[in-house]
Amino acid sequence: MRLPYENSTSGRSAMDDIRKxxxxFGCSKFAPMEDFQAGTIAIQFEYRGRAVQVTASAKGYAAAWLRHNPHSSRMRRSRIxxxxxxxxxxxxxxxxxxxxxxxxxxxxxxxxILSFEGAFLGQILLANGDTVLDRITSQGLLPGPEGDRHD
Known part of the structure; x- marks a missing residue:
């Protein structure tokens, strides 16, 4: 089984598609950000005064890809x-x-199909810079599922 998006080639041109x-949709602000140390990409935008931040982990994707494509001694490249x-x-x-x-x-x-809040509730930014999901998680209001790999 192949991992979805493993043959993607658009890369950062997808950022232009996101902006468009x-x-x-009528959003008033847009800001992409890469955290090279953490291996994450974040997209921030604002819609009717609601600031949203959606984050994805390139390192997380790489780990999933490696589970589907483990290194073997028969490969021409080293493990690194x-x-x-x-x-x-x-x-x-x-x-x-x-x-x-x-x-x-x-x-x-x-x-x-969804309200804006229903679609992006976990990603809405609070005044302190945390997302709603960060706040809910830190207060233990929504326990994670067993085997959750996103911690």
Whole structure:
């Protein structure tokens, strides 16, 4: 089984697609950010005064890719090169994942399937810079499922 998005090639051009999508939806602000140390990509935007931050982990994607494509001694590249290759795949894939997820959520809002808050509740930024999900998690209001790999 192949991991979704493992053959993505659009990379950062997906960022332009995200910008176009949120502009068409009427969002007033847009800011992409990469945290090279953490291996994450964050997209911030604002809609009717609601600041939203959606974050994806290239390192998380790379770890999933490595579970599907473990290194073997028969490979022509070393384990370290294989892990770097996985991270490169992750850095490309997460842009496409964010593009598709944001587009899907905004389309659900536009077509009345979800309210804006219903679509982005966990990603809405609070005044202190935390997301609603960060606050809920830190207060233990929503216990994580067994085997949760996102901690």
């Amino acid at each position: 999508t949120i502009m068409a 090169e294989h892990e770097r290759f996985a991270l490169e795949k992750g850095q490309i894939a997460v842009w496409s994942i964010l593009r598709d997820w944001i587009k899907g959520q905004l389309t659900a809002v536009e077509t009345g």
